[in-house]
Amino acid sequence: MNTKNKTLLFLLLISSSLFSCKKYLEVSPYDTIPDETTIYDRSSAEAAVRGAYRGLASLNYGSGFQNTILQSGGDIKSLNNAQTDLNVINYDLRSDIAFLSTYWGNFYNTINRANHIIEKVPLVTDNKLSNDLKNQLLGEAYTIRALSYFDLARVFGNVQIFLKPTTIVADKLGVKQSTQAEVFNQVLDDLNKAETLLPSTIVRNRATKFTAIALRARLYLYQKKYAEAEGDINTVLANPGYKLIKPFNLAAGTSESVLELSYSVNDVNAAYSQWNTSNRALEPKAVIHNLLNDPAVGGDRKILSVKNAAGQFIGGIYPTNTSAGYIIRTAELFLNRAEARVLKTVPDLSGAIADINAVRVRSSVPEISTSLNKDEVLLAIENERRVEFSLEPFRWFDLVRTGRAPAVLNLNDPNKYIFPIPAGEIIADPSLVQNPGYGRN
Structure with a gap:
């Protein structure tokens, strides 16, 4: 073979290799979101929801x-000592920190998957996709x-709010941002449809249906619609399928789970390595470990920090x-209802205390006094949430929502x-406007 032919053969092999590699890398996982051309029957619609x-x-x-x-939230520390961790715990975030772009993109990625389902599933004419199943898939996408x-x-x-895929x-450019209150109203509209x-x-x-109602109750606390929150929680807890179980244990697959996230050997729960491996990234601080291991505070919840x-x-x-990840647990419903009962127009302190004590009794913790005043009950709710959701992403949002961040986190x-x-x-x-306090970018 002459030199010219050898060169040509080499180039062809390289081209073929690059093409094969490109095709390999472009293979999509089975459960990724199908685009508008691939949601066309029952199977593809169900795959889109997955x-x-x-x-x-x-x-x-x-x-x-x-x-x-x-x-x-202040009770969990990082073992990495990275600069970005220092930015987080010092409440000194910068807009150029990479993980912020990741979170932003991840939220919108999932929203776009839901938007494809909401737009395309109603157009599917497959006889195997019954109206009931079609409604269910749409309701899941709205949720x-x-x-x-x-x-x-x-x-x-x-x-920005995007309701179409x-x-x-270019589809995303120039769309005006909605206020947080407007976004919450959109959330409410979606949950009502769901x-x-x-x-x-x-x-x-x-x-x-119970998931959507429970999520709506959580939203109502942010909107200060306390009577509505209590009503929704009453609806969910009236179902015997949602109740507290004694002794306390992890809620996965039990009546203490309202909505959980499933993982498998093929799609592992990455948060496991954050807590458990030799290279783990997170550790409970001594203060929350001690609370969990205090028989009068944590009780059976001591298994959360050893x-x-x-x-x-x-x-x-x-x-x-x-292991499953948790979105809503029955214990949250009790503590959300306790808060709603305290803060509604005509407070129900005894009802709120009963809800707090239900969570405490299930955890083998002594009941709080029935003679507490309004402020004392609210503090009791805050303290109970701190322990109950100690390893779940609640406390930061709770302290911001209730206006307690200055007193608890010294964040004014x-x-x-x-x-x-x-x-x-x-x-x-460039149409996006930066949040106050973070400069132009």
Whole structure:
């Protein structure tokens, strides 16, 4: 073979290799969101919904997001000592920190998956896709979109609302940001639609009518609609499928789980490695470890923080890398209702105390006094939430929502209660306005 032919053969082999590599890298996972041309029958519609749930499990509630929110709450520390961790715990975030772009993109990725389902599933004419199943899939998509926008607005404040699928970058440019209150109203609208579409069944790892109602009750606390929150929680807890179980244990697959995220050996719970491996990133601080291990405070919840042979505190929320992640637990419903009962127009302190004590009794903790006044009951709720959700991303949002961040976290600048819009997003779309206190970008 002459030199010219050898060169030609070499170039052909390289070209073929690059093409094969490109095709290999472009293979999409089974549960990724199908585009508008691939949601065409029952199977593809169901795959799209699975992809949206995977977005919640692996993107929205990935280990990085939980890490940031947990550290912001003050009871969990990072073992990495990275500069970005210092930015988080010092409430000194910058808009150019990479993980902010990741969270922003992840939320919108999941929202876009839901938008594809909401737009395309009604057009499917497959006889195997019954109207009931079609409604269920749509209701699940509305719930997933609602939860994603709810968290997006809690983190970033004023954000853009997209209710149609975006397929190219230009689809997202120039869309005016909505206020946090407007985003919450959109969340409410989605949950109202979901309630009418979803079945009244009990499934722990998929949205049902009760899931939408429970999420709406959580939203109502942010909107200060306390009577409505209490009413929704009454509806859910009237179902015997949602109750507290004694003794306290992890809620996965039990009546203490309203909505959980599923993982498998193929799609592992990345948060497991944050708590359990030799390279773990997070550790309960001594203060929360001591509260959990105090018989009068944590009771049976001491399993959430244990001390190993080396004297280190190990978080016990994810025993394996396939352990479920929690979105809503029955205990939250009791504590949400307690808050709503205290703050509604005509307070029901005895009812609120009963709700707090229900959670405490199930945890083998002494009941609080029935003679507490309004402020004391609110503090009791705050303290109970701190322990009950100690390893879940609640405390930061709770302290911001209730106005307690200055007293508890010594954080007096309200501009810090939401994160900066990622600088890269503002560079890509100059119509975006940065949140106050973070400069132009």
